[in-house]
Amino acid sequence: MPVALCAMSHSPLMGRNDPDQEVIDAVDAAFDHARRFIADFAPDLIVIFAPDHYNGVFYDLLPPFCIGAAAQSVGDYGTEAGPLDVDRDAAHTITREVLDSGIDAAFSERMHVDHGFAQALQLLVGSITAVPTVPIFINSVAEPLGPISRVRLLGEAVGRAANKLGRRVLFVGSGGLSHDPPIPQFTTSPEQVRERLIDGRNPSDAEREVRERRVIAAGRDFAAGTATIQPLNPHWDQHLLEILASGELEQIDTWTNDWFVEQAGHSSHEVRTWIAAYAALHANGPYQVTSSFYREIPEWIAGFGITTALTRSSNHMK
Numbered sequence: 001m002p003v004a005l006c007a008m009s010h011s012p013l014m015g016r017n018d019p020d021q022e023v024i025d026a027v028d029a030a031f032d033h034a035r036r037f038i039a040d041f042a043p044d045l046i047v048i049f050a051p052d053h054y055n056g057v058f059y060d061l062l063p064p065f066c067i068g069a070a071a072q073s074v075g076d077y078g079t080e081a082g083p084l085d086v087d088r089d090a091a092h093t094i095t096r097e098v099l100d101s102g103i104d105a106a107f108s109e110r111m112h113v114d115h116g117f118a119q120a121l122q123l124l125v126g127s128i129t130a131v132p133t134v135p136i137f138i139n140s141v142a143e144p145l146g147p148i149s150r151v152r153l154l155g156e157a158v159g160r161a162a163n164k165l166g167r168r169v170l171f172v173g174s175g176g177l178s179h180d181p182p183i184p185q186f187t188t189s190p191e192q193v194r195e196r197l198i199d200g201r202n203p204s205d206a207e208r209e210v211r212e213r214r215v216i217a218a219g220r221d222f223a224a225g226t227a228t229i230q231p232l233n234p235h236w237d238q239h240l241l242e243i244l245a246s247g248e249l250e251q252i253d254t255w256t257n258d259w260f261v262e263q264a265g266h267s268s269h270e271v272r273t274w275i276a277a278y279a280a281l282h283a284n285g286p287y288q289v290t291s292s293f294y295r296e297i298p299e300w301i302a303g304f305g306i307t308t309a310l311t312r313s314s315n316h317m318k
């Protein structure tokens with residue numbers, strides 16, 4: 001069965017702190033293209049890799065990976081709230097293959113997800129329930145993080161499982177590229193923030209609003225050149241896009257987590273979701289990137305990319 005991929009940056013500042021119209025038009029056109037690609041492919045299952053931003057997963061129990069057999073979107077930044085349409089059987093099949101491959105992923109019967117999942121699904125297929133989905137959380141925010149090679153191996157195991165499903169599977173990676181939004185780091189945070197990072201589920205509306213306003217203000221300051229957050233790194237982003245397009249994903253195994261941060265900011269770890277999605281595609285055969293969009297968008301605190309890809313055999317089976 002054919003498989004396909006769409007990897008995209010997300011940013012909750014889209015629509016809240018927008019760049020010039022020319023940039024918005026270019027992003028809209030790239031998303032239109034991705035939506036047409038997905039509609040042509042007509043997936044009957046989406047496997048989405050995405051991070052969490054201290055909305056669903058906390059330091060009280062912090063797995064590197066978690067596969068959801070059921071999931072609930074928290075609706076942060078105005079994204080769609082409520083249950084995703086999770087394909088439970090597919091989630092079980094994928095989890096078994098991942099565990100059999102020696103990757104110790106966590107498993108959830110009630111995974112809580114945030115804009116990392118919801119915004120991507122809404123932008124690509126219209127809603128969090130439009131297509132049966134298996135959500136796979138990849139910790140990309142809360143250190144300590146394991147080596148990047150484990151993410152590739154996770155993706156490969158998921159790709160093998162998808163192959164066994166005999167379905168038209170679309171792999172989605174949501175996150176990255178270079179960016180450093182003001183998400184607190186546990187080790188450098190005051191006690192009261194640490195408490196929220198350990199067990200911050202179900203904040204009040206007022207608490208959520210304070211947090212979101214702070215990030216929106218950071219986006220304004222960043223675009224104005226007055227924020228202290230790390231600059232975007234378009235060279236690093238382009239280099240990563242080239243490696244992903246080449247299919248030589250093992251090259252990334254040598255990159256250390258500290259190097260990711262130095263080069264591209266703390267949240268560049270979100271490219272783990274892209275690496276997993278590309279590795280899943282690669283496990284189904286050689287692939288070809290069919291479209292690639294990139295812009296630096298400081299207003300959204302994002303090196304913003306959108307790519308689509310197909311295995312070569314899927315291309316013939318379309």
Ligand SMILES: O=C(O)/C=C/c1cccc(O)c1O
Nearest residue numbers: 010011012053181215300301
């Ligand atoms: O406030 C958050 O939870 C995250 C905000 C953010 C901002 C910009 C790019 C991203 O990937 C984000 O998650």
Ligand SMILES: [Fe+2]
Nearest residue numbers: 116175176270
């Ligand atoms: Fe993010």
